[in-house]
Amino acid sequence: MAQQTENKFAYYLGNTMYINVTNLCTNRCKFCIRNSGDSVGGVKLVLDSEKFSHEDVIKEVKDTFSDKCREIVFCGYGEPLIKLEIVKNVAQFIKQNYQQIPVRINTNGHANLIHKRNIVPELVGLVDMISVSLNAENADLYAELASPAFEKSVAYEAVKDFIQECAKNGIETTATVVSGFESYKIDIKKCQEITEELGAKFRVREWLPQGYEN
Ligand code: SF4
Secondary structure, eight states, rough: OOOOOOOOOEETTEEEEEEEEOSSSOOOOOOOOGGGSSEEEEOOOSSSSSOOOOOHHHHHHHOOTTTTOOOEEEOOOOOOOGHHHHEEEEEHHHHOOOTSSSSSEOOOOOOHHHHHHHHHHHHHTOEEEEEOOOOOOHHHHHHHHHHSOOHHHHHHHHHHHHHHHHHHTTOOOEEEEEESTTTOOHHHHHHHHHHHTTTTTEEEEOOOOOOOOO
């Protein structure tokens, strides 16, 4: 049975509906918007409870959906693919009910480590685009910025493998780095080369303290 919570799962920034399914994450990024408060755009993204079902999220997506919606993005105060089954069920609902709306996931790329299997084929047909945080040009800088829960080389290689696997499976895949955060110097050119070798698009995100840009 679906559990009642005060959780806020779905919210808009402009014409994009964001779905926030967890506050759990396998990184602790220095630039994470979670470090600067519990809200984005006036919406409280700290969930009161991690115990809920895909029905709870679907109900809120239905209630929140409106004509202004142009894109739906799984992204919030945590790593969405930790809640893989919820993401898959909600994405399926979206594909069945709002066929015209593209679905994107913003992820840290650890999903195959977390679930100890290749989950990318499970996303095919449910997700149109995926944005994966590459963060850096090597494992040392990656670890310094993201403090992954896994050994640094394991985590960094897993992120690169995940990017490649998503691209190989026909999901429109973009690897991202954050620039302009404190004095960290990311080798953007090298990150772009790595991304191109993996078969994905590349995007630099300017660091914004209020966390608006995705
Ligand atoms: S991966 Fe995303 S949610 Fe997780 S700590 Fe980094 S910025 Fe925050």
